[in-house]
Amino acid sequence: MANVLKPKSMLDQETITHADVNKIFTDLEDNTDGTTSKIDTTNLRTGAIDREHLSDNVFIGGSNSASNTTEADYFTLTGADRTNASAPVAATTLRSNTGLSGTTISKGEVLRYCGDTMFRRGGPTSGMWGTGLTDGASRVKQYVYLSIWLYLSPTDGSTDYWLQIGGGDFGFSLTNGPYSNYAAANGGSAWIGGYPNVQNCFLRQSISGAHIFSAATPATIDKIVLKAHVDTTLQTVYFASTKVSGMVQRN
Amino acid sequence: MARIYTQSKPKAVDISKAEGINKETNGVFGCFNGALSGHQFPINSITNAKIKAPVYGTGVISSSDGSTNGIKTEMATQNYYFTGKEGSGTFAPDQTQAPFTGNPTAVVPAPTKVFSLTSGMNAGWTSIGGAIDAGAYLAFDAKEGMLKGTAVIDTDLPLQFCSVLISTTPAARADGDNWGRRIGVFVNDVLVADTDFMTCSGRYTTNLPFAVPVGSQPVTIDIRFMINAKENFDAVTPWDSAATARSNILFRIFTSQLSVRNQFR
Numbered sequence: 001m002a003n004v005l006k007p008k009s010m011l012d013q014e015t016i017t018h019a020d021v022n023k024i025f026t027d028l029e030d031n032t033d034g035t036t037s038k039i040d041t042t043n044l045r046t047g048a049i050d051r052e053h054l055s056d057n058v059f060i061g062g063s064n065s066a067s068n069t070t071e072a073d074y075f076t077l078t079g080a081d082r083t084n085a086s087a088p089v090a091a092t093t094l095r096s097n098t099g100l101s102g103t104t105i106s107k108g109e110v111l112r113y114c115g116d117t118m119f120r121r122g123g124p125t126s127g128m129w130g131t132g133l134t135d136g137a138s139r140v141k142q143y144v145y146l147s148i149w150l151y152l153s154p155t156d157g158s159t160d161y162w163l164q165i166g167g168g169d170f171g172f173s174l175t176n177g178p179y180s181n182y183a184a185a186n187g188g189s190a191w192i193g194g195y196p197n198v199q200n201c202f203l204r205q206s207i208s209g210a211h212i213f214s215a216a217t218p219a220t221i222d223k224i225v226l227k228a229h230v231d232t233t234l235q236t237v238y239f240a241s242t243k244v245s246g247m248v249q250r251n
Numbered sequence: 252m253a254r255i256y257t258q259s260k261p262k263a264v265d266i267s268k269a270e271g272i273n274k275e276t277n278g279v280f281g282c283f284n285g286a287l288s289g290h291q292f293p294i295n296s297i298t299n300a301k302i303k304a305p306v307y308g309t310g311v312i313s314s315s316d317g318s319t320n321g322i323k324t325e326m327a328t329q330n331y332y333f334t335g336k337e338g339s340g341t342f343a344p345d346q347t348q349a350p351f352t353g354n355p356t357a358v359v360p361a362p363t364k365v366f367s368l369t370s371g372m373n374a375g376w377t378s379i380g381g382a383i384d385a386g387a388y389l390a391f392d393a394k395e396g397m398l399k400g401t402a403v404i405d406t407d408l409p410l411q412f413c414s415v416l417i418s419t420t421p422a423a424r425a426d427g428d429n430w431g432r433r434i435g436v437f438v439n440d441v442l443v444a445d446t447d448f449m450t451c452s453g454r455y456t457t458n459l460p461f462a463v464p465v466g467s468q469p470v471t472i473d474i475r476f477m478i479n480a481k482e483n484f485d486a487v488t489p490w491d492s493a494a495t496a497r498s499n500i501l502f503r504i505f506t507s508q509l510s511v512r513n514q515f516r
Binding site for chain 2 (some may be wrong): 047049053108109205206207208209211212214249250251
């Protein structure tokens with residue numbers, strides 16, 4: 001319970017001494033001298049403190065963590081993860097960060113995240129152009145898509161769900177364009193894509209952003225997950241030195 | 252203004268002197284009259300629950316056409332704004348932009364917006380924020396401080412450069428002109444972050460962080476692009492109908508997200 005000051009009526013006493021008059025004040029002083037528990041948060045109403053009431057170096061905002069790998073600790077997309085399927089296949093988890101596991105996020109709070117992906121494409125040096133070497137024909141599309149997902153476990157026990165918080169394709173697709181199918185009949189390849197016949201090309205991309213949680217029901221974060229899906233059968237894709245971290249900004 | 256406790260004097264009887272009592276009173280209560288300082292709080296005692304909760308809001312302007320699909324959250328020292336079309340629900344790996352596509356099973360989802368050289372594309376910068384109703388445009392009243400944000404946009408430019416036909420008999424070609432895209436973030440029409448020209452074909456997601464000082468003022472943030480297409484190259488390349496070819500140079504917009512933090516204290 002909060003400390004309650006009780007003013008003392010001087011008329012209640014037959015003889016007033018200096019010590020008696022000052023007692024309530026000395027009690028108050030004792031209760032406010034900064035010693036632990038003399039004034040604690042029970043004296044404060046909820047929402048009473050603004051940020052400027054905090055001293056420096058007070059971290060407000062929940063957990064902050066990172067998940068790192070070394071350059072050698074790369075992940076290889078294989079099998080169905082890199083198929084040319086037109087239907088969804090299971091994406092592969094590149095990197096999970098469980099540092100925020102169990103952290104609750106509520107409406108209006110913000111997940112701030114950042115990631116660092118190192119991306120290497122291996123694979124054959126031939127056949128990567130795909131088919132369609134004549135005029136009007138289409139080449140096989142090859143694209144590599146890295147999506148970033150937040151995995152949430154609702155506290156009400158309903159089905160887990162995913163929320164995309166960023167990411168996208170990491171390029172060097174041999175996308176069919178109006179000139180991409182221009183062919184040898186007119187003197188050779190009409191265009192050159194991003195990195196058509198290069199082995200071991202590297203890309204690094206940083207990822208950052210802020211996601212405002214908008215669902216009415218608070219959710220408990222299971223982890224932050226980087227996932228990838230590759231739409232090609234012609235090459236192997238490696239992710240190395242993939243990192244992801246995040247924090248929940250509450251107020 | 253600090254809270255002031257009402258002062259009352261003891262009755263003016265000959266028991267004690269008023270000024271002596273007030274002196275003690277002032278010494279003790281003084282700290283409550285606006286002088287309560289941090290050392291009177293035990294350390295680690297102020298939890299998140301004691302701090303004013305964020306206020307979530309919708310209706311943030313998300314396109315120059317007046318669409319209000321953006322969201323915001325207002326905190327004690329900072330506000331966040333976000334626009335984008337996010338996916339949620341049961342996870343499927345290719346459901347990457349389900350709200351965009353209407354075809355969540357497609358490996359390559361349909362683009363949100365397609366520009367062509369002959370339709371909707373300027374010679375200089377072209378605003379994406381005016382072409383889609385969310386994801387590339389934010390307008391709000393900022394407070395003096397800093398704007399820090401990130402633009403994430405997924406675009407596809409089909410080709411890098413075309414070769415040119417220099418001989419039909421025998422057929423021979425030479426390298427043509429370089430094509431590329433450039434994507435930038437503008438705050439109140441000032442370019443604050445950009446990719447420079449990306450002379451690569453294909454589909455890329457660019458992640459553009461930016462940070463700018465801002466006053467207490469209306470702010471407009473939008474994502475724009477520029478294509479350095481060489482439109483005249485077809486004069487020496489008879490492989491195709493030039494008019495058709497130009498109109499088919501497409502610049503596709505897929506995912507687009509814009510998040511901004513206004514730190515004002």
